[in-house]
Amino acid sequence: MTPKPVLISGAGLASLLLARSLLRSNIPFQVFERDASLSFRGQGYRLRLSSEGLDAIESVLDPPSFQRFYDRCGKTAGSGFVGFDAVTGEVVEEHRMGENLGSREGKIVGIARGDMRRLFMEGCEEFVQFRKDVKGYELTDDGVRAVFADGTKSVEGSLLVGGEGINSTVAKQVSGGRLKVYDLGARGIHGQAPTAAFKTLGEGVFRIVDTSNPRGPVSIITNVRPNDMDDPTVEFGWTMVGVPGVVKAPNDDYAIVGKVAADIAKSFTKDWNPRFKPLFDQMNESEAAFWKITCSTPSGVPEWPNEPRVTVLGDAAHSMTPAGGIGANTAVRDSALLGRLLREAGGYKEGVTAAYEREMRVYASEAVKASYGMAAKAFQIHIDESPQTL
Structure with a gap:
């Protein structure tokens, strides 16, 4: 039987690097992006890559692809x-x-950011569907389906990974509202x-x-x-x-x-x-x-009851301020970690998302605290961890 694909919501940096990892591991996947193309919106500012971020990207890409990426930097x-x-x-x-x-x-x-997305997407084009706005998911007897804004649903997948950024509906659903973003x-x-x-x-x-x-x-x-x-x-x-x-x-x-x-x-x-x-x-x-x-909550990435077939990465899991350029580097670490765990398991296996979330919470919580600390000082801001969120 053909294995069910890993479903990925959003075609941001973390999502596309995860897709690239799955492509290299011959694990089927589909990416759903609400925009009409990668260049549909402005791509924002340039991203600084830390040692950890570069190491994560290098661990995912094959050597010639990483060299092309590094040469473009x-x-x-x-x-x-x-x-x-x-x-x-x-x-x-x-x-x-x-x-x-x-x-x-x-x-x-x-x-x-735009160059980064294009380079990560190389080879994945046929598996990326644009104008697909994921608004949630539903579990099946033996998998999961993404639910789109127009009421239609995806094919049945083995796993859904929410990577749609700070307004991720997948993150809100899987965490029961525990994942919050503060303005x-x-x-x-x-x-x-x-x-x-x-x-x-x-x-x-x-x-x-x-x-x-x-x-x-x-x-x-x-x-x-x-x-x-x-x-x-x-x-x-x-x-x-x-x-x-x-x-x-x-x-x-x-x-x-x-x-x-x-x-x-x-x-x-x-x-x-x-x-x-x-x-x-x-x-x-x-x-x-x-x-x-x-x-995100500056005290760290919160815990929620693990749902084996749904998890989140990047800004959907841990939104950060621009201070220190930490956000994107943490996001690609997510991609490398989840991709490695799926490769080692030969595809989706129960326990993979729990292991990923356990390890991700450690480094991501440290990153959010550091990012918030620098921003609080530089931009004179303060988070009141009350129910008011975006």
Whole structure:
């Protein structure tokens, strides 16, 4: 008999890397993604890869595929942030953020989210179905089916893995509501500009902070990579964030993209030092987008009664703030761990999801605590673990 496929909800980073692991292990799978394509929405900011994240990805991909992936990554010299005062242009020690960002070869390694998804998806295309919005699941006598927003259902699978991000309905259902995501109130804008706009900064990872804003501090983080600096077809990104109440989208609509978001970013930076102005004056206005800062329960990933045929990974299991770039690196660790357990079991076996969740909770809880701790300090935020969630 043909084994039932592993069903994967969502085609984000963690889901696609898990799919790639299953492909390599010859375990059948199907991925369901609500969007029309991988490029349907903006992909957000560039992701920094830690040693743990790179090791996880390398453990999943075959050597030639990993080499292609690693070659696509940007490598930036230095070990941490250089901090600047946005108005004076002076280096400010307290804006540096002392964390070590290096991961391999003495470099800070990063890659755009869109590139990462495309590279992970290689070879999996025929098993990914778009415009399939998973809203829950139903258990069968010997498996599980995903239930879609239009009321239809998937084929029967051996296992359902919820990887649809912070609003995962699979996560809410399987955890009985124990998995929660908190809106921290801080808001940001992501923008991009041609590499020429970044020449006054030079190579490195930079945090530029404006403490003169009357409503509260505003800062950006950006990464300037030498190997792309002279390529006019490349754009570097920057990520702006304001403490709660500072950055606001019109009508609280954070799905707005384009000139509206770009103009608000420019209004915050109109008095910034000339060294930093090109990042905003030359920005690609169509790529500007708002974003919210959210986080899972900072005390750690909660426990719920294990359902052998359903589990979750990535942001669906542990949403994190952008502080430290920890979220994506933890997500790919999930993919590598669950993929390895399924490979060793020869496919779905009872006990696999329990073993995965037990191990995932340990490192993911540490990651959420670290991410929240850095964000609480940098963005002046606090989580009140009350019933109010997203």
